[in-house]
Amino acid sequence: MTIDQSLKKPSGIVRVRNVLKRAERIVILKEQDRWVEGNSTALGLPKVRIKQTVVGKKKKVKEEEPK
Numbered sequence: 001m002t003i004d005q006s007l008k009k010p011s012g013i014v015r016v017r018n019v020l021k022r023a024e025r026i027v028i029l030k031e032q033d034r035w036v037e038g039n040s041t042a043l044g045l046p047k048v049r050i051k052q053t054v055v056g057k058k059k060k061v062k063e064e065e066p067k
Contacts, residue, residue, distance in 0.1 A: 016050065017050075018050060020048060022045065025045055025048050026045070028048045029045070029046065029048065034046060
């Protein structure tokens, strides 16, 4: 049985996640030099800010009317 076309997720759309996995957070902390080897990875990981790119809208060009 196949899935209806309207229920399929488009593979081209990739959204920014606002929650990272533990391993991803540790990698970012290492890049920022905030990770100390030997720390417990079970509890108490510091928060990590996620950079999101914002796509701006194109401004409408006003056509000047001749006077």
